[in-house]
Amino acid sequence: MLELWSPATRYGLWRRLWLALAEAERELGVAIPDEAIQQMHANLDNIDFKAVAAYEKRFRHDVMAHVHAFGDVAPAAKPFIHLGATSAYVTDNADLILMRRGLDLLRARTLDVLHSLAAFAEKWRDQPTLGYTHLQPAQLTTVGKRATLWMQDLVLDVQDIDYRRRTLPFRGVKGTTGTQASFLELFEGDHEKVRRLDQLVTERVSFPRALAVTGQTYTRKLDAFVLSVVAGVAASAAKFSGDIRMLQSFGEMEEPFESEQVGSSAMAYKRNPMRAERIASLARFVNSLEGNANQTHAVQYFERTLDDSANRRLVIPEMFLATDAILLLVANISSGLEVYPAVIGRRVAAELPFMATEQLIVRAVRAGGDRQVVHETIRKHSLAAARAIKEGADSNDLLERLSKDKSLGVRLQDLRGAIDPRRFVGRAPEQVDEFLRDVITPLFAGETARPERAEELRV
């Protein structure tokens, strides 16, 4: 991703766009010699950035600086580079190509994460754990089922990426105010050739179509569309990181912790969820920029104003780079998550007797009790047990209290049997199986073999 947003990639793309324009103009009858095309072709990545800097200092214009630097290494092409075009021809079209490739990279990373989480969900498919609503213990779920919630968000993001990727249009060849006037001049009033030029260049760079109309630039709504998808990925990761941080606080799960990692400079025993916290930190940065793109679009006046430019140069690359970093962190965490079933079990045991009261009532009635009386009895004991815990008891003794209450006439052993956690997880394990089978497997089946990822988490 860093390479994608590098000057070498961006300005290499500008040169490719100049080549595509010259090739297409030549096809349509502009007298551009083959030597010019060859020299352009041979120098696409031969960019002398010092020369560019010197030109830019003179011209105060980045596109013209690059035109001249390209012309220096492709002298036969010099008279033809940028013929008929306005700066936005290279700047805007290159941005669209970069964003489209950026979406591809984010998609690949998201699939990496889904691979790790799929293995995790399968392994822990039936490990009962406390579910939470209102951040209060609620009915049980399983560790694997919770992972499918994280996964589903990312699958939805992938679908969104795919849609945007597939439908993202090209700016194309439109001229200074989007009217194609300079090209109409170039082709001596031949409207068909001007239309064809737009189409030829668009085909060459493998976009499905060019926008039908533009001002000088493509509508900045496209940036807002793409960046909203990027922000969506970041938001999904942030939700994941929040859960991890809380689970680590509960002691139920931990993000990977290296053998020599230091948790705190002062509190030597500490194991902080610092990777998940970094996700939260970066995701907040990304999400804070999402609205920026719509604001830029909103304040573009008439055919374009330049107040988009400096802003976009920061916002677009930074959102992609930060989200890429976020996904690297999510991949790292999700492939090395530690689960502590003993802690999870203790926390379940502390809450489960309360949750099981509905079933306890049924048992007691079956043993001959009156439903209303039983309910009142259990309510009193529940409150007493809860108070005892808050006042320092080491465990939830509701079952013991109930078994000692002669009016109920149930045995402790029977009560224990009634609160096997596996009976409280509903269809969670089956939902994991079904989700992996129906959603994840088809998603991966369409993918070619995963390339080895060279990038590791460095900090």
Add this chain to the structure above:
Amino acid sequence: MLMQESALPLTPFRRGKVRDVYEVDAGRLLIVATDRVSAFDVVMGETIPQKGAVLTQITAWWLGRLEDKVDHHMLSANISEIVRQVPQLRGHEQELRGRAMLCRRTTVFPIECVVRGYLSGSAWKEYRERGTLAGEALPKGLRESDRLEPPIFSPATKADLGHDENITIDRMRSLIGEPAARELERLSRAIYEAGRAIAATRGIIIADTKFEFGRSKSTGGEGVEKVILVDEVLTPDSSRFWPADSYEPGHGQSSFDKQPLRDYLDAEKRAGRWDGNYPPPRLPKEVIDATSERYLDIYRRLTGHSLDPNGSH
């Protein structure tokens, strides 16, 4: 003469990646196939000599062979005859030789009629993911490139953006009506099976193909609208052509027409000289010639004679 662009004294009607369509008058169109070629979704900078002529003449040849099965839109693919019928094209004979086809205008059904006789491409992908093709379950255990018996009819609509969208036969019925849907499926199967059988005797597997049909503007006898085969027919651009002698199910097959080009581009990719994006490498003359020769070879094999540069039909 090589040609990438045709600029004719006719009104452009539609321009595709490789073919341009012009309006001659209210009743006729001129379809011109260019020599442009794409591979791996990228259009090459160079053109392939004779490719356009081969595509047009293969279509013309098939239409002649299929006349007992289906009405078609071709009036002529012979340049002298075309210029005789459309005098304003005089002077453009050189650039149109072999590659132009004069056609009757029809109202085209908005359906791509795809017939698959072998499991390949997006059909293989769908089968591998879900065990289905066009939403219908297929037998388990099929391998990539396996022959499908009977062939499978899988219609698609022309999507606005890029790739066509597969639809169910029910959806096709609701789009064009039950009788037309039945007729398009019947014709597609009949033409494909006839074509597949003929090509097989010439060492070519036509793995799958795509047809388009139109309705005649004037109705036939008893007021029934006739269904007419339009567009290109059983060409290497509208179909997958595989060499029969190297056919081996279990993996993807080589492409009869584009393999020299793909091999070259693959080698450039492996050598790190091409990243798959624009621009593709410049094609050496040997690769251009070998690809051109492939197209001519396909024409010779199918028809049993060499390409007549004027267009023989």
